[in-house]
Amino acid sequence: MSDGRTRAWRRFLRNPGAMLGALILAGVVALAAAAPFLYPEGPFEMVGRPYAPPLSEFLLGSDMLGRDIAAGIAHGARISLLVGCVATLVIVLLGTLIGSLAGYFGGRVDSALMRVTEFFQTIPSFIGAIVLVAILQPSLASVIGAIAIVSWAPLARLVRGEVISVRNREYVQSCVALGMGDARIILVQILPNVISTVVVAASLMVATAILFESGLSFLGLGDPNIMTWGFMIGAGRAAMRTAWWMVTIPGIAILLTVLAINLVGDGLNEALNPRLKQL
Amino acid sequence: MPQSLLRVRGLRTEFRSPRGSWFPVVNGVDLRLAAGETLAVVGESGCGKSMLAYSIMRLVPRPLGRPAGGEVLLGGRDLVQLSEREMRAVRGRDVSMIFQEPMTSLNPLMPVGEQVSESIREHESCTSSEAARRALELLDLVGIPEPAKRFGQYPHHLSGGMRQRVMIAIALACRPKVLIADEPTTALDVTIQAQVLALLDRLKREMGMGIILITHDLGVVAEWAQRVMVMYAGRKVEEASAEEFFRGPAHPYSRALLASVPSPELVLADGDHELTEIAGTVPPLDRLPQGCAFAGRCPRVQDGCREEQPALRPFGSEGRMVACLRADSPQTGEIGR
Numbered sequence: 001m002s003d004g005r006t007r008a009w010r011r012f013l014r015n016p017g018a019m020l021g022a023l024i025l026a027g028v029v030a031l032a033a034a035a036p037f038l039y040p041e042g043p044f045e046m047v048g049r050p051y052a053p054p055l056s057e058f059l060l061g062s063d064m065l066g067r068d069i070a071a072g073i074a075h076g077a078r079i080s081l082l083v084g085c086v087a088t089l090v091i092v093l094l095g096t097l098i099g100s101l102a103g104y105f106g107g108r109v110d111s112a113l114m115r116v117t118e119f120f121q122t123i124p125s126f127i128g129a130i131v132l133v134a135i136l137q138p139s140l141a142s143v144i145g146a147i148a149i150v151s152w153a154p155l156a157r158l159v160r161g162e163v164i165s166v167r168n169r170e171y172v173q174s175c176v177a178l179g180m181g182d183a184r185i186i187l188v189q190i191l192p193n194v195i196s197t198v199v200v201a202a203s204l205m206v207a208t209a210i211l212f213e214s215g216l217s218f219l220g221l222g223d224p225n226i227m228t229w230g231f232m233i234g235a236g237r238a239a240m241r242t243a244w245w246m247v248t249i250p251g252i253a254i255l256l257t258v259l260a261i262n263l264v265g266d267g268l269n270e271a272l273n274p275r276l277k278q279l
Numbered sequence: 280m281p282q283s284l285l286r287v288r289g290l291r292t293e294f295r296s297p298r299g300s301w302f303p304v305v306n307g308v309d310l311r312l313a314a315g316e317t318l319a320v321v322g323e324s325g326c327g328k329s330m331l332a333y334s335i336m337r338l339v340p341r342p343l344g345r346p347a348g349g350e351v352l353l354g355g356r357d358l359v360q361l362s363e364r365e366m367r368a369v370r371g372r373d374v375s376m377i378f379q380e381p382m383t384s385l386n387p388l389m390p391v392g393e394q395v396s397e398s399i400r401e402h403e404s405c406t407s408s409e410a411a412r413r414a415l416e417l418l419d420l421v422g423i424p425e426p427a428k429r430f431g432q433y434p435h436h437l438s439g440g441m442r443q444r445v446m447i448a449i450a451l452a453c454r455p456k457v458l459i460a461d462e463p464t465t466a467l468d469v470t471i472q473a474q475v476l477a478l479l480d481r482l483k484r485e486m487g488m489g490i491i492l493i494t495h496d497l498g499v500v501a502e503w504a505q506r507v508m509v510m511y512a513g514r515k516v517e518e519a520s521a522e523e524f525f526r527g528p529a530h531p532y533s534r535a536l537l538a539s540v541p542s543p544e545l546v547l548a549d550g551d552h553e554l555t556e557i558a559g560t561v562p563p564l565d566r567l568p569q570g571c572a573f574a575g576r577c578p579r580v581q582d583g584c585r586e587e588q589p590a591l592r593p594f595g596s597e598g599r600m601v602a603c604l605r606a607d608s609p610q611t612g613e614i615g616r
Contacts, residue, residue, distance in 0.1 A: 107342060170383040177336055177378075178398050178449065179370030188397065192388045 018267020099159025392430030
């Protein structure tokens with residue numbers, strides 16, 4: 001492993017914010033992984049008295065139908081992480097593909113792809129996602145697809161900018177002079193130099209995707225057969241004054257997860273920042 | 280004259296001016312390069328040296344520039360007529376190029392050995408272990424000490440001279456017939472310069488390559504080149520064997536270039552020791568004056584010079600050419616037969 005990479009790791013490990021974020025995130029991942037064992041009956045099962053406050057019958061109380069909120073949080077973590085990661089993966093693939101083609105080939109290819117990108121950037125993203133999910137019918141796949149479609153454009157622009165700057169460096173020019181093919185130059189020579197920027201942007205995008213998903217399911221546009229944090233908040237909203245925990249606990253879950261991911265993202269940014277990397 | 284390896288005839292490359300018209304940056308250049316020969320291309324910045332190299336490699340930046348005729352004959356093929364795909368196979372395998380800046384010419388995120396084997400695998404189908412073995416040999420060939428240790432290191436571990444050696448290894452990976460070296464030593468300090476040029480010279484002889492050495496350092500030319508080609512404003516204005524060139528340059532521009540070099544070994548034959556700068560600059564290529572492009576700066580200018588571009592004509596000995604109306608007038612006693 002290169003010095004640069006080990007140094008980046010060390011910087012990340014020494015960053016208290018990033019470590020806190022990583023710790024919380026690890027907790028969320030563990031909870032998501034353990035959900036089927038901790039609550040094998042599933043989050044929709046009515047297991048006890050409705051409106052039970054936290055630390056009484058259930059650890060985190062129950063909702064108005066007597067469903068265990070802790071079970072909802074654990075199972076909801078699976079969905080949040082799944083949506084966050086899969087949507088981000090799609091965004092990264094799409095954004096990197098379009099950005100690198102536009103940046104590498106320039107000229108007309110660039111103009112055409114950037115006009116398309118700008119078209120997507122002009123759509124207010126959350127409203128765009130609502131419309132898409134409404135048209136496609138709410139399901140896990142349509143939610144992920146909608147989030148990806150409204151979010152890839154900024155990443156494509158970011159990648160394009162980075163690719164243009166790397167493309168004009170001499171070592172890329174000398175690869176052209178040595179007869180290397182376009183695809184090979186993009187994959188082997190350019191993308192590794194762009195990847196740290198993409199990693200940082202993508203880590204923050206996971207958090208945004210989780211927020212989007214929560215917002216959509218809060219509005220009732222989530223998959224109706226899946227328990228999510230947003231859905232719990234939406235359902236508990238009616239009883240907010242009498243049973244605060246029904247909205248507060250899933251809200252805290254979202255807050256902590258998004259915060260943790262942002263902390264990790266910032267830590268990665270500092271660790272991989274190309275300006276610091278040269279030191 | 281030995282069999283020529285590379286022949287360039289009437290090569291012309293144009294750039295687009297801000298006003299949208301096209302003007303030549305390489306203007307009808309002919310050259311021939313024999314195996315085992317080093318041809319130096321000299322001239323000031325902006326006279327078209329690098330563009331000549333890019334035109335031969337068909338790497339003229341688009342849409343700023345465009346090829347506008349001529350032929351580049353290598354191994355019986357005209358490179359100008361090849362498809363982009365065929366040309367890609369030629370680059371690196373038949374004609375290779377090394378660049379000025381060894382600091383930025385290597386990928387900072389890839390071990391140097393891998394970069395060498397990458398360029399082997401681009402043109403030849405061989406296994407990665409075979410490519411790695413040959414890369415190691417190449418690193419050894421270009422005089423890198425402890426090649427096995429260097430193989431896995433990144434460019435920032437290497438000094439400038441080492442990096443330029445790696446660049447040379449990459450360029451020579453497929454034993455090209457022609458190597459174009461675009462100011463290969465400008466960024467290196469003087470002792471390293473000499474080492475790198477000696478290395479190129481040795482490899483040239485071992486592999487039977489021809490080298491086109493683009494430089495503005497006449498000291499380098501005197502030491503390493505067999506023939507010299509002087510460019511001015513996109514045209515070839517003089518061509519001579521290195522020996523004749525330094526004995527008595529025929530074109531006033533060549534004389535001016537030589538007179539501006541502060542080197543004791545490069546004293547002109549007529550005893551003109553004085554270090555002089557060339558007044559003025561290369562005229563903007565999109566607004567060249569009528570007649571000889573050098574007329575505005577030429578100390579020997581006469582009326583006819585401003586009327587039409589002097590044609591390149593044989594001058595004196597075999598293979599010597601000059602494009603100047605006044606080159607007949609004896610300048611060094613032995614010129615003009």
